[in-house]
Amino acid sequence: MPHISMANHAKAHGPLISLRLGTRVLIVGSSPMAATEILKTNDRFLSGRCVPKANPYRSQELDRISLVWAPHCTEGWKSLRALCRTELFSAKAIESQASMREKKVAQMELFSAGTDTTTTTIEWAVAELIKNKLMRKVREELEREINKDYIHESNVSQLPYLNACIKETLRLHPPAPFLVPRRAIENCEVMNYTIPKDSQILVNVWATGRDPSAWEDPLLFKPERFLNSSLDLKGHDYEFLPFGSGRRICPGLPMATRQLPMILASLIHCFDWSLENNEDPAELNMTEKFGITLQKEHPLLIVPKKNYNFNGCLLTICIFLIPAFVSLLIFWASGSERER
Numbered sequence: 001m002p003h004i005s006m007a008n009h010a011k012a013h014g015p016l017i018s019l020r021l022g023t024r025v026l027i028v029g030s031s032p033m034a035a036t037e038i039l040k041t042n043d044r045f046l047s048g049r050c051v052p053k054a055n056p057y058r059s060q061e062l063d064r065i066s067l068v069w070a071p072h073c074t075e076g077w078k079s080l081r082a083l084c085r086t087e088l089f090s091a092k093a094i095e096s097q098a099s100m101r102e103k104k105v106a107q108m109e110l111f112s113a114g115t116d117t118t119t120t121t122i123e124w125a126v127a128e129l130i131k132n133k134l135m136r137k138v139r140e141e142l143e144r145e146i147n148k149d150y151i152h153e154s155n156v157s158q159l160p161y162l163n164a165c166i167k168e169t170l171r172l173h174p175p176a177p178f179l180v181p182r183r184a185i186e187n188c189e190v191m192n193y194t195i196p197k198d199s200q201i202l203v204n205v206w207a208t209g210r211d212p213s214a215w216e217d218p219l220l221f222k223p224e225r226f227l228n229s230s231l232d233l234k235g236h237d238y239e240f241l242p243f244g245s246g247r248r249i250c251p252g253l254p255m256a257t258r259q260l261p262m263i264l265a266s267l268i269h270c271f272d273w274s275l276e277n278n279e280d281p282a283e284l285n286m287t288e289k290f291g292i293t294l295q296k297e298h299p300l301l302i303v304p305k306k307n308y309n310f311n312g313c314l315l316t317i318c319i320f321l322i323p324a325f326v327s328l329l330i331f332w333a334s335g336s337e338r339e340r
């Protein structure tokens, strides 16, 4: 898998690697220092996107209509980002969408852009909690802090352990391990090397999240590391960048950081989850599959048993989770299809 082989090459050759793919130069940064120079020091020069050849739109059209694939940070792209910031993902907008969600499930279409990244993260989070037998610890926090059968989005900020589990999941399993590829719009210098204009730039955040010089026991799932820690997801901590950083940082971050703990909390509050046929959790296969998002190669198959919160939770499920469940089902179904 490319993110693993590039991390291994970085161990042998250093944190900044240049490859030639046909006529294109590809640069891969794999350390917190390389990420800082790419996403902070040279953010402006490296803020273009490489548009995949399969994309049916022309460059000028993408500049006007697309955020993710806008080849340049044009005035049109700036207006779309401003719209996201003020109208879609501001604290106020998210709050009002929460009450909208309570009234109208249909409004959830708004959020389809982040579906794959969100469902992938939830699947990895549940898998890690089962494998490391931490489900009970999350449930204890929910029972202690929420103390009612209905979880509201605003409650999830009171759940430090649950939020630490989400961060730890994103550290080990960033859905976009190379971020979304950037493009050099001008020549620039990174770690004393010249990056030619039009190079494609990847930052291996999968590798930085497991860098032994930045993390203690980097391969272990230890949510505690984020308790009493100032590390956040906003793109200032260059060893921890699942949402990217700089001017092209994920605009859906405020929504995702609210939705992910809400979905995970509700799944655990409503059901006891276990593996099929009393399989040993420690044996759970965590092999990755590289694709548009970094998925589990073997889709997680788990059995829900309703717990005593179930009746109150039905409401939560109907109002908040139907769209997430539908995506998960599609996701799992496509996973089973892949397996066959």
Ligand code: HEM
Binding pocket: 067, 068, 069, 070, 110, 111, 112, 113, 114, 115, 117, 118, 121, 174, 175, 176, 179, 180, 182, 242, 243, 244, 245, 246, 247, 248, 249, 250, 251, 252, 253, 255, 256
């Ligand atoms: C677990 C959840 C998510 C993760 C891990 C994630 C991650 C990312 C990453 C790594 C990038 C590229 C950043 C860079 O180049 O520095 C990105 C861009 C983007 N994300 Fe997300 N994302 C998530 C959820 C969402 C959601 C919920 C939305 C919207 C509803 C969204 C919309 C976008 C858009 C529009 C861009 C392109 C921004 C641009 O190029 O200017 N994402 N995301």
